[in-house]
Amino acid sequence: MIRRILILTAALLFALPHARADEATKRAKIEEMFTVLHMDATMKQMMDMGLAQGKQAATTMMGDHPMSSADQRSWTTTWRSSTPPSPTSSVGRS
Numbered sequence: 001m002i003r004r005i006l007i008l009t010a011a012l013l014f015a016l017p018h019a020r021a022d023e024a025t026k027r028a029k030i031e032e033m034f035t036v037l038h039m040d041a042t043m044k045q046m047m048d049m050g051l052a053q054g055k056q057a058a059t060t061m062m063g064d065h066p067m068s069s070a071d072q073r074s075w076t077t078t079w080r081s082s083t084p085p086s087p088t089s090s091v092g093r094s
Contacts, residue, residue, distance in 0.1 A: 034040060
């Protein structure tokens with residue numbers, strides 16, 4: 001029984017450094033794939049398209065009458081006072 005425990009412990013100690021090396025290799029391969037597949041440009045393009053759609057939706061909802069800064073502050077204050085605090089806002093606080 002003790003022999004099995006020692007063998008298992010030795011195997012784990014031998015495997016841990018290799019696991020870290022595999023993680024570094026994995027990260028390098030992922031970064032290489034991002035570069036080769038131009039994922040950064042694709043992600044930026046998707047973000048730009050999403051922002052444009054959001055602006056278009058806001059323009060459609062609000063018309064050509066954007067809110068002034070005072071209106072935005074008033075609306076934000078009203079919204080904050082009418083919504084309950086989120087459960088995550090108190091996480092980690094005593």
